[in-house]
Amino acid sequence: MTTVEETGGSWWRDAVVYQLYIRSFADGDGDGLGDIAGIRARLGYLRDLGVDALWINPWYPSPMADAGYDVADYRAVEPAFGTGEDAAALVREAHGLGLRVILDIVPNHTSDQHAWFRAAVAAGPGSPERARYHFRPGVGDAPPNDWRSVFGGPAWTRLPDGDWYLHLFDSAQPALNWNLPEVRAEFESILRFWFDRGVDGFRIDVAHALDKDADLPDVGGEEEAMLAAAGGDGHPFWDRDGVHEIYRGWRRVADSYAEQKVFVAEAWVSSPERLIRYLRPDELHTAFNFDYLGAPWDPAALRTVIDASLSTMHAVDAPATWVLSNHDVVRHVSRLGRPLASGHSLNDLPPHETLDRALGRRRARAAALLLFALPGGAYVYQGDELGLWEVEDLPDDVRQDPAWRRSGGAEIGRDGCRVPLPWSGTEAPFGFSPDGAAGAPWLPQPADFAGVTAQAQDGDPASMLTLYRTALALRRAVPQLGDGPMEWLPAEPGVLAFSRGEGFTCLVNLSDAPIALPGGRVLLATEALSGSLPVDAAVWLTDR
Numbered sequence: 002m003t004t005v006e007e008t009g010g011s012w013w014r015d016a017v018v019y020q021l022y023i024r025s026f027a028d029g030d031g032d033g034l035g036d037i038a039g040i041r042a043r044l045g046y047l048r049d050l051g052v053d054a055l056w057i058n059p060w061y062p063s064p065m066a067d068a069g070y071d072v073a074d075y076r077a078v079e080p081a082f083g084t085g086e087d088a089a090a091l092v093r094e095a096h097g098l099g100l101r102v103i104l105d106i107v108p109n110h111t112s113d114q115h116a117w118f119r120a121a122v123a124a125g126p127g128s129p130e131r132a133r134y135h136f137r138p139g140v141g142d143a144p145p146n147d148w149r150s151v152f153g154g155p156a157w158t159r160l161p162d163g164d165w166y167l168h169l170f171d172s173a174q175p176a177l178n179w180n181l182p183e184v185r186a187e188f189e190s191i192l193r194f195w196f197d198r199g200v201d202g203f204r205i206d207v208a209h210a211l212d213k214d215a216d217l218p219d220v221g222g223e224e225e226a227m228l229a230a231a232g233g234d235g236h237p238f239w240d241r242d243g244v245h246e247i248y249r250g251w252r253r254v255a256d257s258y259a260e261q262k263v264f265v266a267e268a269w270v271s272s273p274e275r276l277i278r279y280l281r282p283d284e285l286h287t288a289f290n291f292d293y294l295g296a297p298w299d300p301a302a303l304r305t306v307i308d309a310s311l312s313t314m315h316a317v318d319a320p321a322t323w324v325l326s327n328h329d330v331v332r333h334v335s336r337l338g339r340p341l342a343s344g345h346s347l348n349d350l351p352p353h354e355t356l357d358r359a360l361g362r363r364r365a366r367a368a369a370l371l372l373f374a375l376p377g378g379a380y381v382y383q384g385d386e387l388g389l390w391e392v393e394d395l396p397d398d399v400r401q402d403p404a405w406r407r408s409g410g411a412e413i414g415r416d417g418c419r420v421p422l423p424w425s426g427t428e429a430p431f432g433f434s435p436d437g438a439a440g441a442p443w444l445p446q447p448a449d450f451a452g453v454t455a456q457a458q459d460g461d462p463a464s465m466l467t468l469y470r471t472a473l474a475l476r477r478a479v480p481q482l483g484d485g486p487m488e489w490l491p492a493e494p495g496v497l498a499f500s501r502g503e504g505f506t507c508l509v510n511l512s513d514a515p516i517a518l519p520g521g522r523v524l525l526a527t528e529a530l531s532g533s534l535p536v537d538a539a540v541w542l543t544d545r
């Protein structure tokens with residue numbers, strides 16, 4: 002077995018990172034909520050899947066107004082998830098299996114229950130405690146400016162003493178004032194706290210939002226446009242130039258460790274050119290490729306985004322990353338199964354009646370081979386490997402996403418991609434919680450999860466799980482895969498064909514007819530082949 006000490010320092014350049022949405026992965030103590038004990042019990046599954054690193058969504062103490070993205074204490078673990086000792090044991094055990102551990106840091110906002118915000122509320126207008134956040138008097142009875150929350154409604158909430166505070170997300174997520182040296186120092190200290198405990202890196206929540214225009218000017222325009230505009234051009238809160246100095250400081254912290262520590266940015270910015278500014282050599286290591294995630298199942302669109310990603314990343318010597326799903330977007334089986342869909346949320350996608358789930362699954366298989374063959378790193382959202390789909394018919398009264406609540410139900414929200422995983426058995430909780438558990442899973446699982454449990458797929462040559470395991474094993478075994486060059490090959494219209502170094506070819510058929518297979522030995526295919534590659538299928542070939 003390879004431990005993390007035995008893998009090289011540049012592991013992050015082509016790591017396959019598995020996203021653990023902790024509350025929905027596995028429940029060790031039977032309360033219906035996933036936890037650290039559940040992860041520890043499944044580390045063998047993750048090692049056998051063949052991933053290199055784990056990214057764990059926020060596990061800190063939290064009132065859970067936004068599923069943990071409202072942090073009350075950055076240096077502790079939420080009791081419902083476990084203890085600090087459990088966290089240390091998880092890091093140790095993961096390392097022993099060769100798995101790195103990346104945590105999720107939430108620097109744009111704290112919980113309204115964080116000690117700083119409670120002190121700010123108690124201290125009153127004009128106090129130094131309020132200077133850590135963005136407090137302002139209103140304009141008469143109106144908020145200080147026109148900024149809107151990403152989750153709907155105004156980005157300001159008024160306290161009984163008349164002051165308003167800024168929150169770009171839920172009102173329970175007050176935004177920190179990053180102009181204050183104390184805020185900067187505190188977060189560098191938090192990074193050290195976890196790095197000292199062996200953590201290998203951080204995913205940075207809304208990395209593009211930290212710097213706000215201190216004058217808090219109106220944005221103007223429609224709500225939609227205000228939030229969609231991913232900033233850059235003098236926007237008062239998205240992707241401002243001032244954010245980069247913060248990350249230079251973070252990089253110095255990471256580089257002060259003998260072991261490799263890394264950052265991945267969640268930055269929804271307007272172009273690849275803006276994104277690579279976060280990845281300059283003295284800033285962050287990698288960033289999620291949301292342009293790729295959002296690309297429709299269309300050969301020209303995919304080729305364009307792949308080319309743009311690779312050429313821009315090359316300019317700063319950062320590896321590209323590739324991602325299909327996460328806890329904020331509709332699961333890709335359900336996106337790819339709709340007519341030419343490119344939206345992220347159910348509100349933006351063609352209606353449920355247009356969904357062909359079998360088609361979505363077939364395309365998801367092909368998309369997986371494409372993902373793992375591209376140069377750079379890849380992300381797998383828990384359940385991708387089981388082919389899970391978006392649960393679109395959750396009853397309204399179980400939905401927990403603040404976007405659903407704050408928009409009065411206008412935004413369907415993200416609960417449908419967060420349903421607890423099915424591990425085994427034929428009925429809920431499908432092994433998510435131990436037998437005889439007191440609590441039901443925090444979101445109900447649909448009955449048809451019975452067919453896609455990890456147990457049901459284990460050993461089935463046609464299953465998504467087998468495809469993922471085989472692809473990831475090959476990715477390790479074939480030296481051309483991972484970091485390195487790729488070259489497009491001449492191909493029929495609608496077909497993506499490329500080589501990786503000498504002797505490895507990936508073909509994806511997005512045309513509407515089968516295509517003849519070129520010569521070479523088939524390493525892996527997403528569908529049965531008989532001399533041709535069917536529609537919506539992919540194949541890996543070698544000439545060796």
Ligand code: NOJ
Nearest residue numbers: 067070170206207328329
């Ligand atoms: C991005 C996270 O991925 C999302 O789940 C969260 O709601 C927002 N940031 C706010 O922290």
